[in-house]
Amino acid sequence: MFAEMRTGSNFLEANLNAMPGVLCHGEVFNPHFIGKKDQTSLFGFSMTDREADPMALVRAMRAQTKGIAGFRYFHDHDPRVVQPVLDDPQCAKIILTRNPIESYVSWKIAQETGQWKLTNAKNLKTAQVRFDAAEFEAHVSALQEFQVQLMHALQVSGQTAFYIDYEDINDLDVLNGLAGFLGVDGLAGLDDSLKKQNPEEIMQKVLNPDEMERALARLDRFNLARTPNFEPRRAPMVPQFLAARRAGLLYMPVRGGPVAQVAEWLKGFGEVEGDFAQKTLRQWKKSRPGHRSFTVLRHPVARAHDAFCTQILSGSFAQIREQMVKIHKFDLPPSGTDYADTAGHRAGFISFLKWVRLNLSGQTSARVDAHWASQVAVLQGFATFQGPDLVLREDRLAEGLAFLAAEVGQEAPDLPTAPVHGFKPLADIYDAEVETATREAYARDYVAFGFSDWRG
Numbered sequence: 001m002f003a004e005m006r007t008g009s010n011f012l013e014a015n016l017n018a019m020p021g022v023l024c025h026g027e028v029f030n031p032h033f034i035g036k037k038d039q040t041s042l043f044g045f046s047m048t049d050r051e052a053d054p055m056a057l058v059r060a061m062r063a064q065t066k067g068i069a070g071f072r073y074f075h076d077h078d079p080r081v082v083q084p085v086l087d088d089p090q091c092a093k094i095i096l097t098r099n100p101i102e103s104y105v106s107w108k109i110a111q112e113t114g115q116w117k118l119t120n121a122k123n124l125k126t127a128q129v130r131f132d133a134a135e136f137e138a139h140v141s142a143l144q145e146f147q148v149q150l151m152h153a154l155q156v157s158g159q160t161a162f163y164i165d166y167e168d169i170n171d172l173d174v175l176n177g178l179a180g181f182l183g184v185d186g187l188a189g190l191d192d193s194l195k196k197q198n199p200e201e202i203m204q205k206v207l208n209p210d211e212m213e214r215a216l217a218r219l220d221r222f223n224l225a226r227t228p229n230f231e232p233r234r235a236p237m238v239p240q241f242l243a244a245r246r247a248g249l250l251y252m253p254v255r256g257g258p259v260a261q262v263a264e265w266l267k268g269f270g271e272v273e274g275d276f277a278q279k280t281l282r283q284w285k286k287s288r289p290g291h292r293s294f295t296v297l298r299h300p301v302a303r304a305h306d307a308f309c310t311q312i313l314s315g316s317f318a319q320i321r322e323q324m325v326k327i328h329k330f331d332l333p334p335s336g337t338d339y340a341d342t343a344g345h346r347a348g349f350i351s352f353l354k355w356v357r358l359n360l361s362g363q364t365s366a367r368v369d370a371h372w373a374s375q376v377a378v379l380q381g382f383a384t385f386q387g388p389d390l391v392l393r394e395d396r397l398a399e400g401l402a403f404l405a406a407e408v409g410q411e412a413p414d415l416p417t418a419p420v421h422g423f424k425p426l427a428d429i430y431d432a433e434v435e436t437a438t439r440e441a442y443a444r445d446y447v448a449f450g451f452s453d454w455r456g
Helices: 009-017 047-052 054-064 079-087 100-113 133-156 172-182 209-218 259-269 278-286 300-313 318-326 342-360 375-383 394-407 432-441 443-449
Strands: 022-024 068-070 094-097 162-165 242-244 249-251 292-297 390-393
Touching: 009 022, 009 094, 047 054, 054 068, 054 079, 079 133, 094 133, 100 133, 133 209, 162 172, 242 259, 249 259, 249 278, 259 394, 292 375, 292 394, 300 318, 300 342, 300 432, 342 432, 375 443, 390 394, 432 443
Parallel strands: 022 068, 094 162, 249 292, 292 390
Antiparallel strands: 242 249
């Protein structure tokens, strides 16, 4: 059972245990106990044994339980257990959820009163608690992240779970539907050993209801501010990395950026190595303690214009050019030539930016090439191997590289002049319409990296 504190998991466990052939052993992977409070061993496993091999405890649980063995798992329990459980199609998954503001306030009350279970209403302890906006936002973020992890794992493995909300755990028909999901007989009635705590309205449970209401109004419940992302994930592109052997510097290029200029700068330290595989790059890193890795970001307008000139106008990507002309009705000059005037070049570049927006959204049949993929996606691809130590910006490249050289105890070579592509320069065609079209295509990069309008 995947649940969280104060979601009704104790009540649901009690009713699961009332089903014939089902036995839930509690919070088996709680970092402070095994199964239930103050219990430090289970199925012959101590907490030390569990730490050494958590899945061995799962196997022991299955072997020593008649019928279906289970346990409750919260997002902050031993993370080594999650993926093996999710990967096992023979393991039934129950996902119990509750309105997060209710679970948060209930958790705060339980902390205040020390009462985590209630079996006799006469022993009820009540308290009003103070709502903490920052703490609640962290609480919600952790819950959402874990729920997304569960959903994704089930989707990619073609499985499903039995989802049940706190409001439904008192519904006998729903619990008998859960019994059917597990393949066991249902219940004649609900377990009544546990009593609901703090049934009052949520606003009566907090000391600062007005502050809570204002804080909740700030939350983007429906994620309206999210920038939609349909761009495919990228590989780390390790073979393109370049390393200065003597200096211990590793350059992780973002295509469309100042790659040739930085590569030439690296040569100022002596021999430059490349064509790595992940294995050989790890060996390179191990043999050079104190190494530094870095990448360089370019303003999205400049980067898109470079891609337009060097890959499209140049004719390098002949097949994509053909699709642009035939399907998207681009007006392109012959391969390797520029437009006759700046107006034509500007119009062509804006058409390219609009096409890139479609391409990054998965609305064209052409591949998302590394030269115009979002820089966010490229850096996320790096992170699947290892992210860079330092992310520099092209507009302060000389300063950034000098700092980097100092980090490895080297004197920085002079920064070579950036090569030019030979087509009309961006400064000749840049205007507000170009900036707007770029922002629409690269919204994620502008938000992630704080780019302002291009200044030349």
